[in-house]
Amino acid sequence: MEHMEALREILGKNVIFDTVEKTPYLSDASAFTGKEPIAVAVPETVDEIKRLLAFCDSNRIFVVPRGGGTSLTGASIPLENFIVLSMAKFNRILNISPADRYVVAEPGLRLDELNEKLSEINFFYPPDPASSMAATVGGSISTNAGGLRASMYGTTKEWVLGLEVVLPDGCVITTGGKVLKRSAGYDLTALFIGAEGTLGVITKAFLKIWPKPEATGRILAYYDSIEKVGLAIRNIKASGITPLIAEFLDRITMDSLSKAKGMSFPATASYMLILDVASTELSISGDLEKTARMLRDLQPLELSITRDPDEMARIYEARKGAYSSLLKVRTSSNQRVIIGDVVVPASELPSALKEIAGKAEELGIMVALFGHISDGNIHANIFAEPGNTESMSREEEFQRYLGKVALEHGGSVSAEHGIGIEKKELLLDQERFTSSEEAIEIMRKIKHAIDPNGIMNRGKIFD
Amino acid sequence: MIESLLEELENEVGNCINCGFCETVCPTLDPSGFSLWKGARGRVIMGRTLLEDTKNGIPIPALSDSFYSCLDCHACLYVCPAGVNAGKVSQLSREIITTSSDRKNENPYARMIVEVTAKYGNPLGVKKQSAAWSEGLEFDKNAEYLLYTGNMFQLMPYTKNLNSARKSMGKALSNFMASRVAKHPSLIKMLSRMRDREMEQKNFGTLRNIVKLLRISGIRFSYLGEEEPYPGTFIYDLGYIEKFAKYANYVYSVLKGSGAGKIITVDPHTYDLLKNTFPRFVANFNLEIFYYLDLIKIPTIEKGPEKVVYHEPCHFVLRDPKYSKPFQVLSTTADTVLARRNGNRSRCCGGPDELTFPELSEKASQIRYDELKSTGADIIVTACPICNVNLSKENTTMEIADYLASRVRS
Numbered sequence: 001m002e003h004m005e006a007l008r009e010i011l012g013k014n015v016i017f018d019t020v021e022k023t024p025y026l027s028d029a030s031a032f033t034g035k036e037p038i039a040v041a042v043p044e045t046v047d048e049i050k051r052l053l054a055f056c057d058s059n060r061i062f063v064v065p066r067g068g069g070t071s072l073t074g075a076s077i078p079l080e081n082f083i084v085l086s087m088a089k090f091n092r093i094l095n096i097s098p099a100d101r102y103v104v105a106e107p108g109l110r111l112d113e114l115n116e117k118l119s120e121i122n123f124f125y126p127p128d129p130a131s132s133m134a135a136t137v138g139g140s141i142s143t144n145a146g147g148l149r150a151s152m153y154g155t156t157k158e159w160v161l162g163l164e165v166v167l168p169d170g171c172v173i174t175t176g177g178k179v180l181k182r183s184a185g186y187d188l189t190a191l192f193i194g195a196e197g198t199l200g201v202i203t204k205a206f207l208k209i210w211p212k213p214e215a216t217g218r219i220l221a222y223y224d225s226i227e228k229v230g231l232a233i234r235n236i237k238a239s240g241i242t243p244l245i246a247e248f249l250d251r252i253t254m255d256s257l258s259k260a261k262g263m264s265f266p267a268t269a270s271y272m273l274i275l276d277v278a279s280t281e282l283s284i285s286g287d288l289e290k291t292a293r294m295l296r297d298l299q300p301l302e303l304s305i306t307r308d309p310d311e312m313a314r315i316y317e318a319r320k321g322a323y324s325s326l327l328k329v330r331t332s333s334n335q336r337v338i339i340g341d342v343v344v345p346a347s348e349l350p351s352a353l354k355e356i357a358g359k360a361e362e363l364g365i366m367v368a369l370f371g372h373i374s375d376g377n378i379h380a381n382i383f384a385e386p387g388n389t390e391s392m393s394r395e396e397e398f399q400r401y402l403g404k405v406a407l408e409h410g411g412s413v414s415a416e417h418g419i420g421i422e423k424k425e426l427l428l429d430q431e432r433f434t435s436s437e438e439a440i441e442i443m444r445k446i447k448h449a450i451d452p453n454g455i456m457n458r459g460k461i462f463d
Numbered sequence: 464m465i466e467s468l469l470e471e472l473e474n475e476v477g478n479c480i481n482c483g484f485c486e487t488v489c490p491t492l493d494p495s496g497f498s499l500w501k502g503a504r505g506r507v508i509m510g511r512t513l514l515e516d517t518k519n520g521i522p523i524p525a526l527s528d529s530f531y532s533c534l535d536c537h538a539c540l541y542v543c544p545a546g547v548n549a550g551k552v553s554q555l556s557r558e559i560i561t562t563s564s565d566r567k568n569e570n571p572y573a574r575m576i577v578e579v580t581a582k583y584g585n586p587l588g589v590k591k592q593s594a595a596w597s598e599g600l601e602f603d604k605n606a607e608y609l610l611y612t613g614n615m616f617q618l619m620p621y622t623k624n625l626n627s628a629r630k631s632m633g634k635a636l637s638n639f640m641a642s643r644v645a646k647h648p649s650l651i652k653m654l655s656r657m658r659d660r661e662m663e664q665k666n667f668g669t670l671r672n673i674v675k676l677l678r679i680s681g682i683r684f685s686y687l688g689e690e691e692p693y694p695g696t697f698i699y700d701l702g703y704i705e706k707f708a709k710y711a712n713y714v715y716s717v718l719k720g721s722g723a724g725k726i727i728t729v730d731p732h733t734y735d736l737l738k739n740t741f742p743r744f745v746a747n748f749n750l751e752i753f754y755y756l757d758l759i760k761i762p763t764i765e766k767g768p769e770k771v772v773y774h775e776p777c778h779f780v781l782r783d784p785k786y787s788k789p790f791q792v793l794s795t796t797a798d799t800v801l802a803r804r805n806g807n808r809s810r811c812c813g814g815p816d817e818l819t820f821p822e823l824s825e826k827a828s829q830i831r832y833d834e835l836k837s838t839g840a841d842i843i844v845t846a847c848p849i850c851n852v853n854l855s856k857e858n859t860t861m862e863i864a865d866y867l868a869s870r871v872r873s
Contacts, residue, residue: 016498020524024499024508029481042497069483069504088497110487133542134483260545321544324482328545333477 003059007039007083010051014089016040025084026077028069029131031336031386032421034077037064040084046166046203049085053201053455054170056083062458063168065197067139068110070131072323072339073420075143075196079459085201087138094204098123102161102178103209107138107202123209126153129416130320138202144194146416148245148319151374152278153210155416157193164204165192168451178206191446196418197457199450213278216244217288217307218315221300222269226250228298229273230350233373235294236275237346241287244276246374247319252329253370253381257318260325266302273300273373274319322370326381331366334387338395340380342406343415349376352409356380359401363394377415378402399426407433419461427462464705465517465562472514472555478545479507485539485549488804490811491532494826500529501823503539503549510552513559523560527568530556532820534827535700536777536811557702571641572819573701579648581706584692585614587625588651589658593617594688596667600674608684608753609723610677613733614693616670616848620663623852626821628657666848672868673729673755679871680760684727692717694733699740700815711744718750725751727758729864731778731786731847756788756846756863763872764796771797771866772840774831774854775809776847789846789863796870799844802834810834814849828853842866 007015016022017039026034038061043049056063062082069076078084090106093114097103098121105114111125111132118124128147129135135145141163146155153159162176175188192199223229229248236243249257249272254265265272273295279287288305295303306312318325326337344352353369356378360367366383380402384395403413403426413426431437440462447454485503486492492502499505509529516523533553540548560568576586584590593614602610629637644650677684695710718726728734734754742748773793779786793799804810813827832854835843843860845851854860 014496020509020526020529021498021500023512023526024502024505027481027508029483040498069481069499086497112487131482131484134487318544321482321484324480324484324544327478327480330477333473337480 003038003061006055007041007052010055011041011043011048014042014044014048016042022084025066025086028071028074028076030072030074030077030420030422031338031384032074032077034074035080035082037078037082037084040086042086042088044089046172049166049201049203050170050172052083052085053166053168056455057168057170057453060453060455062455063201064457065138065142065201067108067136067142068131068134070135070139071143071420072341072417073422075418075420075457075460076139077421087136087201090138090203093117096121096209097178098209100178101180101209103207104178105137105205105207107136107141107205109137111135111137111140118209119212122212124212125159125207125209127156127159130323132320137205137207141193141202141205142196143418144416146372146375146377148247148372150372150377150416151246152242152244157190159208160189160193160205161208162206163189163192163202165200165202167200168453168455172203176206180208194418196420196460198447198461199456213244215281215284216276216278216312217284217305218312219273219275219277219288219292219295219303219305220315221273221275221295221303222266223271223273223298223300224268226271226353227350228300229271229373230347232273232295232298234347235297236291237374239294241277241291243291243374244278245274246276246372247274248272248370248373249274249319249322250369252366252368253322253326256325256329256368257322259328260321261318263318269301274315323379323381326368326383329368330383332385334385335383336386337368338382338384338399339417340378340382340399340402341415341417342378342380342402342411342413344376344378344406344409344411346374346376348409348411349373349378352405353378355405356402359398363398365394365398367398376411400429403429421460424462465559468555468559468562469514469517472510472552472559475547475552475555476507476510476514479547480545481508482544484542484544485547488538488542488808488810489549490534490536490538490813490827490830491816491823493830494813494823495532500526501532505529506533506549506556507547507552510556513556517559517563523563523565523568525568527557527560527570528820529553530560531570531573531701532816532823534777534811534813534815537781538777538807538809538811541781541807554700554702558704561702562705570701570819571638571645574645575641575651576697576818577701577703577706578645579651580693580695580698580710582648583651586693586697587618587621588648589617589621590614590693591689593691596670597686597688600671602686603683604685605722606683606685607723608682608725608727609718609721610674610684610686610727610729611718611733612670612691612729613696614691615730615733616666619666619848619852620658620660622817623659623662624657626817629821662852669848669862669864670729672864675868676759676761676864676871677727677755680758682727682758685721685723687717687721690717694736696732696736699736708744711741715741715745715748715750724749725753727753727755729755730849731776732849735778735782754786754788756792759792759867761867761871764867765870765872766795767797767866767870769797769841770839771799771842771844772835772838773799773801774812774835774843774845774850775801775805776845776850777809777811779846780809781807792867793844793863796867800838800840802831802838804834812850812853814847814853817849817853824853829856832856
């Protein structure tokens with residue numbers, strides 16, 4: 001095989017060529033399937049990555065960095081003439097400084113492992129995508145992941161202080177670092193956040209950390225309409241309370257959790273709201289009651305409050321696994337779930353959801369809705385049959401419609417999953433809608449300046 | 464048969480959305496050098512390949528290492544939001560591979576073990592030597608209980624040395640040797656000299672301690688000695704399901720023939736197999752199955768000064784049944800802690816791969832050993848002969864029977 005000798009010289013035993021062994025790297029958590037890569041590299045050192053990228057740059061071989069393989073837009077799968085660069089062995093925490101509020105971590109470290117370690121000193125790293133059990137530091141930076149706690153803490157971009165990156169020609173740069181303040185030219189750290197591995201390979205991350213909330217409590221409320229949920233959240237936020245998390249789930253999602261986890265929900269409930277309040281030990285009870293009062297004003301079918309850690313963990317895990325549970329309610333064995341991800345201003349969410357549900361009905365497709373209601377992030381999960389042209393064409397029409405709704409309400413076609421392969425057209429729609437076609441051209445120019453041979457994750461974000 | 468296996472496999476892999484949660488707890492992913500096909504999500508993906516290729520009549524590629532390397536610990540099940548069990552996918556896939564006429568995907572060691580067991584009633588052909596531990600002991604005749612060792616403690620000294628021999632031979636030669644033995648099972652007799660005698664004496668001591676604990680507790684039991692058959696664990700685990708069905712019925716008839724209605728097992732693999740698997744293969748299964756600690760009542764046990772960390776065997780904590788008796792007993796006799804990963808997040812010792820993937824097994828055991836040692840405990844206590852061997856990196860790992868026996872006031 002071409003390049004085998006050279007790759008072995010660079011990577012030693014840390015490279016896979018066998019076709020069967022490479023099979024799992026053709027998939028991530030999206031419905032896309034990639035092409036067989038030339039090889040899968042699983043390097044152990046930055047030097048190996050430098051030499052690998054320089055080799056690929058010289059030989060016009062494309063490279064897709066892979067973290068936890070949890071991309072929902074096909075960002076981490078290989079296409080034609082690719083090498084997969086798995087960062088699995090870069091999984092250490094290098095330094096924790098609670099006094100200076102930062103941690104230095106390697107990109108292959110899984111987010112839950114990072115937080116398990118930080119919780120020993122009562123700190124945490126807030127970005128919390130639902131996939132945090134499998135998602136990695138590098139992958140979540142590369143998609144600017146959001147998640148449940150974005151309601152209070154924002155998305156990943158708020159928490160990255162600096163990065164070490166290997167560029168396509170093999171050079172290593174460090175952007176930002178251990179300090180919160182920095183005003184030194186262009187913010188190159190920001191450039192690599194959400195870049196989906198199209199500009200370089202992150203080999204180290206300086207992340208901001210924060211003390212864990214002293215006390216938290218959870219309210220579960222069930223409603224017969226999404227308008228009521230939306231109104232309740234608007235009232236709560238307007239009163240000055242910022243929920244730690246505020247998640248909504250529709251009936252299909254509740255049914256899938258019943259099947260997968262044996263959970264039970266009120267039979268007549270159309271929507272479930274999971275709302276967490278963070279406070280002090282002294283004030284938590286009062287804050288929970290105050291929030292619950294505002295929720296009760298909208299006549300929930302049921303409402304309960306819990307501070308029991310086991311019960312809270314059980315609900316949290318179920319919500320985080322909602323996407324993964326959906327296949328339990330598929331109506332045919334050929335169905336896959338394709339997750340949509342758009343965002344609108346939070347107060348627009350009920351009307352946007354109504355339009356989305358109406359379109360699903362019009363197209364005759366099954367769609368499960370859940371998301372982060374406090375920040376207006378909607379996940380519309382489409383049950384589609386990848387081998388069926390008609391089904392996929394309806395899925396595509398629905399995705400375009402989702403994007404249109406988001407834009408018309410003043411939002412974005414992608415909230416937290418990135419663009420990958422899936423949303424390249426939608427990104428163009430967005431730039432056209434905002435009369436910013438030039439923005440894509442600027443992105444292309446930046447890409448060309450850093451990666452003139454276009455080897456980094458080619459075919460993702462834009463062509 | 465293959466149709467029903469394929470249907471079951473389809474049901475399992477069909478619920479998987481590829482989220483990857485399972486591979487974060489899979490004990491073989493890290494030791495494999497993070498090669499995904501030897502992790503839980505990779506196995507589900509390979510299961511899909513096997514399913515599609517078999518259904519479409521396409522020759523199955525050489526994918527069986529993905530399934531044979533699975534430790535069957537079922538840790539993946541507990542983190543899967545959809546309840547998909549990559550361990551079950553591996554088991555079903557092995558069953559499909561061994562049922563199919565295409566033999567190239569069979570693991571040569573798996574084949575060897577099955578053929579030798581069929582011929583000698585023991586996976587390494589050492590049935591006779593398996594009763595040597597009981598020399599000088601008297602057992603009751605026609606008792607209510609039958610002590611059934613399942614040969615696990617007795618086999619470990621052989622597998623240890625067999626693996627040393629495999630390492631020195633290299634993969635190709637050792638696979639060739641395994642294939643030869645599979646064809647001519649009597650060649651296995653060469654093995655009977657290749658045992659770790661120090662470990663043998665230690666394990667014989669453990670079995671004698673189990674007898675001691677049972678007797679102190681007032682339990683009377685018989686023992687089949689050289690007639691005791693191996694329970695068939697490997698045959699089942701390696702996917703030879705038709706052969707297992709036949710073999711399980713043979714074992715059942717031997718146990719039943721002893722006249723005892725209550726069987727005392729001494730390791731978690733045999734306990735789980737007899738209690739949960741045999742009834743699916745043996746019509747009108749009618750034996751009561753115990754793990755020996757169920758029957759232990761020792762009034763004169765002395766609490767030890769050491770800090771002990773208990774390593775939970777997968778068959779007691781991750782697979783059915785949820786069995787916490789060893790931890791309960793241990794907690795009353797020592798300051799006992801669990802590793803960071805415990806309960807349904809517990810981590811396998813790597814033992815079940817010892818014969819088929821010795822290097823992976825060694826790395827998996829080192830990871831678990833380091834986790835256990837990081838608790839600061841003086842002693843690691845296990846309740847499984849496989850765990851015990853795999854975690855015996857220094858002289859601080861003990862089988863629970865040995866620990867308890869050392870605390871009994873005479």
